[in-house]
Amino acid sequence: MQTISSSVDGSAVSPMEFNKQLRGLLGERGLLDGPADLQPFSTDWRGLFKGSPLCVALPRSAQEVGAVIRACAAAGYAVVPSGGNTGLSGGATPDTSGRQVVLSLSRMTAIRRIDVYGETIEVEAGCILQTAQEAAAAQGLLLPVTLASQGSARIGGIVSTNAGGTNVLRYGMARNRILGLEVVTADGQIVRGLRSLRKDNAGYDWKQWFIGTEGTLGIVTCAVLQLAPMPRHRVTALLAVPNATAALEVLRTARQEVGDALNAFELMSRGSLELVVRHQQLRIPVADAPWFVLIEASSSLQGLREATEAVLMAALERGDALDAVIAESQRQEADIWALRESISEAEGKEGPSIKHDVSVPVSKIPDFLEAADEAVRLNFPGMRINAFGHVGDGNIHYNLIAPTGTAHVEVNRIVHDLVMAHGGSISAEHGIGQYRVDELLRCKSAEESALMRRIKRALDPSNLLNPGKVLDTRDS
Ligand SMILES: Cc1cc2nc3c(=O)[nH]c(=O)nc-3n(C[C@H](O)[C@H](O)[C@H](O)COP(=O)(O)OP(=O)(O)OC[C@H]3O[C@@H](n4cnc5c(N)ncnc54)[C@H](O)[C@@H]3O)c2cc1C
Numbered sequence: 001m002q003t004i005s006s007s008v009d010g011s012a013v014s015p016m017e018f019n020k021q022l023r024g025l026l027g028e029r030g031l032l033d034g035p036a037d038l039q040p041f042s043t044d045w046r047g048l049f050k051g052s053p054l055c056v057a058l059p060r061s062a063q064e065v066g067a068v069i070r071a072c073a074a075a076g077y078a079v080v081p082s083g084g085n086t087g088l089s090g091g092a093t094p095d096t097s098g099r100q101v102v103l104s105l106s107r108m109t110a111i112r113r114i115d116v117y118g119e120t121i122e123v124e125a126g127c128i129l130q131t132a133q134e135a136a137a138a139q140g141l142l143l144p145v146t147l148a149s150q151g152s153a154r155i156g157g158i159v160s161t162n163a164g165g166t167n168v169l170r171y172g173m174a175r176n177r178i179l180g181l182e183v184v185t186a187d188g189q190i191v192r193g194l195r196s197l198r199k200d201n202a203g204y205d206w207k208q209w210f211i212g213t214e215g216t217l218g219i220v221t222c223a224v225l226q227l228a229p230m231p232r233h234r235v236t237a238l239l240a241v242p243n244a245t246a247a248l249e250v251l252r253t254a255r256q257e258v259g260d261a262l263n264a265f266e267l268m269s270r271g272s273l274e275l276v277v278r279h280q281q282l283r284i285p286v287a288d289a290p291w292f293v294l295i296e297a298s299s300s301l302q303g304l305r306e307a308t309e310a311v312l313m314a315a316l317e318r319g320d321a322l323d324a325v326i327a328e329s330q331r332q333e334a335d336i337w338a339l340r341e342s343i344s345e346a347e348g349k350e351g352p353s354i355k356h357d358v359s360v361p362v363s364k365i366p367d368f369l370e371a372a373d374e375a376v377r378l379n380f381p382g383m384r385i386n387a388f389g390h391v392g393d394g395n396i397h398y399n400l401i402a403p404t405g406t407a408h409v410e411v412n413r414i415v416h417d418l419v420m421a422h423g424g425s426i427s428a429e430h431g432i433g434q435y436r437v438d439e440l441l442r443c444k445s446a447e448e449s450a451l452m453r454r455i456k457r458a459l460d461p462s463n464l465l466n467p468g469k470v471l472d473t474r475d476s
Contacts, residue, residue: 013075015098019055021075022101025067030107032056041102044093045086045149046348049434051094053080056102062182062190062221065103069219069464070188072101078467079103081215083157084128086149088355089433091161091214091469100467105156108221111135119227120179120196125156125220132225141227144171148341156220162212164429166264166296166340169392171228173429174211180224181207186217186460196224209459214431215466217459231261231298235308236333239315239324240289244366244391246320247293251362251392253314257307258297265392266294266340267365272388275346276339284339285332287323293391294340343388347399353386354408356398356415360424365391368422372398375414380406395428412439432470441472 013021023031032038033055041053054077059065072079078100082092094100105126112122116139123132129143129150136143145158147165157163159181163174171177180195193207210218241247247267254262270290276282286292297308308326315321327333347353360368369387376383382403389396398415416426420443432440441449449471456463456471463473 015054018071018075018077021071022055022057022068025071026057026059026064030058030060030064032058040085041082041104042093044088044090046088049090049093050096051100052096052098053094053100053102054098056082056104058104058107060107062184065105065184065219065221066188066190068101068103069184069186073186073188073462073464077101078464079219080466081105081156081160081219083125083154083160084149084152086153087157087161087214087433088357088430089214089427089435091431091433091466092157093434095468103219105154105219105221112222114139114141114227115196116141118196119229120224121227122180122194122196122222122224123155124222125154125159127155129153129155129158136227137230140230142230143177143225144228145174145177145225148344155223155225159211159220159223160213160215161431162429164390164393164395166266166390168390168395169265170260170263175208177225178207178211178223179226181210181220182222183207183210183218183220186462186464190221191218194222194224198226209455212431214433214470216456216470217465219465229300232300233302233304234296234298234333235305236327236336237295237308237312237324238286238336238339239293239295239312239321240286241291241293241315241321242289242319244291244369246315247291247391248362248365249318249320250293250295250311250315254295254297254311257311257314258304261297261299261304261307262295262392263298264294264296264390266389267391267396268292268294268340268343268388269386271384272343272386273339275350275386276342279346279349280338280342282335282339282342285325285336289322292339293321294336296337340388343386347386347401350401352402352404352406354400354402354406354411355430356396356400356412356419356426357428357430358396358398358415358419358424358426359394359428360396360419360422362391362394364422364424365394365396368418368424369396369398371418371422372415375418376400379414380411383411394424409438412436416443434469437468437470437472440470
């Protein structure tokens with residue numbers, strides 16, 4: 001393995017001097033360095049990782065981001081970009097060296113423009129996803145990246161993690177919505193590519209280097225996102241199904257009957273819903289079953305409800321569904337979605353867990369689940385399985401509720417080996433961060449790893465940006 005050299009190993013500038021320098025650049029409110037202010041940036045949403053940020057820089061413009069990066073490079077301190085800190089892989093948490101500056105985009109929140117004809121929104125990196133969604137909705141448009149964390153996650157984090165969520169089946173990952181980006185590179189240069197074009201084959205599509213690369217290649221400061229028309233009608237249904245294969249049969253029928261209007265197709269195990277019933281006091285409005293499927297479809301055309309009813313009827317007749325309901329009101333829709341969206345929180349209340357955010361080809365989901373359940377029972381008899389996910393796009397959250405102190409490494413290895421044996425990916429949407437660096441190395445070919453390291457070296461030769469995340473940049 002080739003080493004990516006680091007210029008941020010030693011600094012001639014003391015932390016106190018450096019903070020003073022940054023305060024000079026950003027103003028009094030542009031820097032946090034008190035222990036209480038640093039605390040939220042010292043750990044991740046799950047509390048798995050702990051770090052010691054030197055300070056938190058809060059720039060207000062791409063120019064100020066560039067100035068912070070140049071100051072850090074000159075003084076020998078690394079930069080860790082941070083959005084809403086809802087990432088699930090520790091990507092925004094600094095290390096414990098005290099030599100990393102957290103760069104928070106939270107003061108860059110402007111929605112610069114919404115183009116109602118082109119259906120685009122230009123929005124700064126610190127804007128909260130939900131705020132951007134509401135601004136689009138006020139113009140009759142939909143920003144279809146939808147996640148349970150949308151009230152806290154910021155646009156820069158959404159871009160940098162290539163976030164997925166519950167609407168990927170219809171609208172794709174964040175990458176599919178990104179038309180243009182403005183980024184600040186590791187040398188502090190601002191690169192402006194805020195185009196709102198659907199068609200643009202003029203040269204390399206360089207914005208892709210900054211999507212899903214978790215702040216290791218540059219800082220995203222602004223984005224142009226493709227919106228969609230806001231559908232007028234929506235149907236939400238919940239089905240009780242006997243097994244994962246039956247769920248795939250329902251998916252097939254839904255694709256045939258409802259077509260592109262199908263937004264979400266979520267699978268939840270009985271174990272998952274037992275957690276939400278226990279901890280969130282929610283009620284399941286269908287009969288008990290080993291698995292449950294949530295379907296959401298939307299369209300501006302008439303006939304959506306009838307088409308969805310046809311899916312449910314066919315599934316019940318075939319025995320692929322044991323029971324089914326369609327929401328009759330917005331309240332009932334919200335109640336059905338609450339079951340799905342409360343699983344993570346309920347899991348947290350149940351106890352510590354080991355999470356696997358994996359994907360396999362849709363047709364292999366039943367085989368993967370069977371093989372993984374068997375391996376867990378055999379190797380880790382005390383663990384409980386909490387499997388659920390965005391099954392319409394092959395993404396399963398295969399989580400294991402495990403006693404504190406269980407070694408994640410061994411569990412991850414067994415689950416990820418099975419994922420790879422089924423032609424899957426060890427990270428469907430949560431990224432690599434610092435949590436899966438070793439696993440990424442293990443599951444990529446030597447050529448793929450070498451290519452990624454060449455890109456990192458080309459764009460960030462000093463390893464200034466988010467060192468230790470995604471790629472293993474230690475000497476070896
Ligand atoms: C309850 C819950 C539900 C979730 N559901 C989903 C889901 O369904 N689908 C999904 O994909 N994810 C999900 N997530 C994970 C998380 O919300 C997403 O990864 C989100 O995109 C992170 O955004 P953030 O602003 O919080 O980023 P952060 O956590 O702050 O950062 C994430 C990564 O991006 C980097 N980064 C942040 N901002 C920038 C920037 N401006 N420039 C460069 N790099 C940057 C950070 O360094 C870090 O590596 C969920 C999380 C929670 C807590």
